[in-house]
Amino acid sequence: MRYLRSPVTVFLVVGVLTFVAIVLGTQNLAARAATDEAIAEATRTTPLLGQFVQRLRIPRSLINLKPGAIDRFDKVARQRVRGVEGFDTLSVRRGDGSVIYSTNARLIGLGEPLDDDRRATLASARTSFQLRESEHLVETYTRIRAADGTPLLLEVSYPLTDVESRSQEIFSSFRLVTIGPLALLVIIVTLMLSLLTRQLTRAGHERERLLQVAIDASDAERRRIARDLHDGVVQDLAGTAFSISALEREPGTPHEARSTLATAGSSLRDGLKALRSLLAEIHPPDLHPEGLAAALADLTAPAATADIAASVSVEGAEFASVPQTAALWRVAQEAVRNAIRHSQASTLAVTVRGDARRVALEVVDDGVGFDVDAPREEGHFGLRGLRSLVRDSGGRMEVRSSPGEGTTVHMEVDVR
Template identity: 35%
Template sequence: MVRLRRSRTDRGPISTVGLLVRFTAAGLIVLLSLAALIAVVARQAGVEQARESARQVAFVTARGVVEPRLDAGVIAGQPLALQSFDTAMRKYVLQGSLVRVKVWNADGRIVYSDEPRLIGQQFPLGPEEEAALRQQGSSASEVSDLSRPENRFEIPYKKLLEVYVGIRGPQGEPTLFEAYFQYQAVTDAGKAAWQRFAPPALGALLVLELVQIPFAWSLARRVQRQQRERERLLQHAVDASDAERRRIAGELHDGVVQELTGLNYALDAMRLGNPSEGQRADLIAESAGRLRASIGSLRSLLVDIYPPNLAEEGLTSALAELAAGLERAGVDVRLETDGVEELPPAAAALLFRAAQEVVRNVAAHSGAREVLIKAQRIDGRGVLIVDDDGRGFDESRLDERSSNGHLGLRSIGDLLAESGGTLTVRAAPGQGTRVEAEVPV
C-alpha cells in the first residue's frame, strides 16, 4: 500500500490565531521555567549570603567578645569565672538566631557552654572542627548533625547551623569557639532574597512577553499572507503548465501532425500512381519545403519546451531563436541587445521567459507585420521590450482574459514580482502592443 503524506498546504492555511496561541504558550512555558530557575538561584544566593553572615557574626563574636574574656579561671573550670563568663555570653552573644555557644580546648573538652551539663565533657573533634582549631582566625560552617552525642541537647531546635572559629586561650593555646544558629533564619533569608529579586525579574519577563505578542501577531499574519501568495503562485504555475501542454498539443496536432499526414498521403498517391518525371520533381520539391516548415515548427516547440542553455549560449542567442520563429511566420523582426551577456543567469532566465511568452502571444494573436525585441542592462536592471504593430487589445480586458484561461502574462508578472521586478503592458485596439519587463540585477 502506498500512503501519500499530506503537506501543510494540503491540511489548510496556517491559522494566525493558532500561531499566536502557540507562540504565547511557548513564551509562558519559558517564563515559568525562568521563574522556577530564578527562584532556585535566588534562594541559594540568599542561603549562601545568610551562612556567610552567620560566619561573620561568629568571627566577630569570637574575636571581639569571647577571646578577650577567656581567662585561666574559665579554662580551669572555676565556678566564679564560669559564672562571670556565662553572664557575658548571655548578655552579648546569645541573641537573635544564635541560640547556643561552646568553647573547646585542643583535647576535645568543652570548656564552656550555655548548656551547663556539657561543661567538662570530652568528645572527639570532627575534621571541620580540627581544621578551624589549627588555623587560628579561620572559620567554617556546616549543618549540625544532631545525632552526635555533643549535640543531644540541641535536638529541640530541629535544625541548626554550626560555625567554628579558631581563637587563642589566655596562654596562647589553640581554642575553638562554636556558635549554633537557627537554620530557619537561613531559610528565611533565602526566601527574602527570592521575594526581593523575583518581582522585578518576573515583571520584566512578563513585559517582554506582552511586548512580543503584537510582533508575533504581525509575523503570523505576514506568514499567512506569504502562504496565500505561495498558494496563488503555485496555482498559477499549475494552470499555466496545463495551458502550455494544451497549447503544445494543439500546435502539434493542427500543425506538424497535419502537415506530415498530408505529406504522407501525397507521397502514397505518387507511389500508387504513375506520375510523370515533372510531377515527381514538383512533388519532391513541395514535400521538401513542407518538411522544412515542419522542422522549423518543431524547433520552435523545442525552444518552448526546453529553452536554450542561457549560461552557455547567452541571452542574445536565445532571443535570436525566438526571433527566427517569428520570421518563419513572415514577421519582420528587429532584435537589439546591449550588455545582456553580463546579466546574472537568474535575471537572464526571467527575461527570456518573459520574451518567450510575449513572442508567443504576438505570433498567435497580434497579426503584426513588424516586431521589435530589445534587451539591455540599464542602471542595475535588466530590461526587455517587445513592441509590435499588430491589432492590439483593450488594456481594461487584460484581467478578463486572464480569468478566461489566458494565464501566460499573469504568470510571468507573478514571477517577476516575486523577484522584485515589474511587467508593464501598454496596448490599444488597432495600435499594437508594447510589453516591458524589468528585473533587478
C-alpha cells in the first residue's frame, strides 16, 4: 500500500491514464476523419458520374422502362463507368421514385416516393448524401437530365468498409508523428514531477525536523529556567515568607508592625503562587499521564487574573503515552494562552476524555473568536505550528472559530 501511495507511482499512473485517453481519443478522431473523408470523396465523385450518365442522353424509351432500351443503355453505361472505382450501386430514378436504370438489375422497375431531401435535390443542382451506418453505406444523390430535359435523380451508394482501414492509416501517420513524442513527454514530465515532489517532501521533513529541534531546544531551556527559578528565587521567597510569618507571630513584635508584616507575607504568598503558575507554564514538573490534570490546573491558574472562570476536567488520560501527553499539554498550553491573552472570554473549559482507543482534548472559550482562514502574521506559528508535531504523535487537531462565536480547539490521539 505504501508503494501504491508513492509520488512516482501516482504520477506514473496519471501519465499512463492520460496517454491512454489521448490514444483512444485520437483513434476516435481518426475514425471520424476517415468517415468524413469517405463522405467528402463520395460527394465529389457523384457529380462526375452524373456528368458521364447525362452525356449518354437518356432516351424517353428508358424513362418509360422499355426492355430493349434498358439493355442498350446498360451496355453503354457500364463501359462509361467501368473506370470509376469505389461505388457500390448506381441508380437513376424518375420523379415518382421508380428506378429506370441501376447497376443492380433487381432494382429496375422498383421504387417508392422520394423523400423531402431527394425532392429538394431533384429541384436543384446540389449533391446530397445520407449515411446509412446500419448498412455500412453512404448514399449520395444529385440531379441529371434526360435527352429531352426531363429531370432525373442519380443515386450512387459507396461502401464504408474501407473507412476502418483508412482510419488506421490516419491514426498510424498521427502515431508516428505525435504518439511517440507524447509518450516521451509523459515520461519526462512524470520523472520531473516525482523529482520535485521528492525534493518538496524532503524539504518538508527538514522543516519539521528543524521545528522539532527548536521545540526540543526551547523545552530544554524552559526546563533549565524553571529549575533555576524553583531552586533559587522561589526558595528564597518561600523562606522570606516563612520568616515574615514567624516574625509576625513573635510575642515581642509590636502590634503596629504585625499589620505591616501580615500584608507583606500575604503579598509574598500571592507572588509565590503567581510564580509557581508561571513555572508550570514554562515547564510543568510532572508531565506524564497521571500528572496531566495537575499540570492543566496550573496552566489555567492565570485565567483568574483576567477575570476568566476556568475549569479543568480529566478522565482517561492514563491511556495516553508520555509523548502523547506532552503533545496534549502543548496544544492545551497554546490554546489556553491564546484564550487568556486575546479571547476576552468569560469562561474557559479544558476537557480531556480517553479510552482504550483514543484520547481527546478540547479547549473551549466563549470569547470574541476569529477567522480561522485569515492569514496569520509572519513569524507567528501558534497552533498551526503544532500541527506537524500533533500528526507525528499520531493525532489530529482542529481549530473551530468565527468572529463573535468563541473558539474550540479539538485534538485527538490514537492510543498505541
